[in-house]
Amino acid sequence: MSDKHHSDDGWFDKPENVKKMLKVFYVVCALLVLVDFIVHRHIYHDWESIPAFYAIYGFIGCVVLVLIATEMRKFLMRGEDYYDE
Incomplete structure (x- = not known):
């Protein structure tokens, strides 16, 4: 085992990654609303x-x-x- 310190920032601590995740989230939300018009609901x-x-x-x-x-x-x-x- 190495004695390497974990001083790296997490994936969500980088602003560019947060922006990417928000874009993915918005696209998924928009797709789900669009699917609501296609799928037949009882x-x-x-x-x-x-x-x-x-x-x-x-x-x-x-x-x-x-x-x-x-x-x-x-x-x-x-x-x-x-x-x-």
Whole structure:
């Protein structure tokens, strides 16, 4: 085994790699929305026939979760010196 120190930055620490990953992410998201127009869905409710319904539903769900977590933080968070007491 070598005594080589791991001082190298991680793959995600390089801005150019993050930009590449974001581009890939945006392309995948766009492709998934486009596939939504092609694939036949067996819908049970009328609102499921809205184009990109599941993408919109997922986005709204994530936003609501973040807002709820932000409010919960106010009464669940412990003080900075909680374990030092």
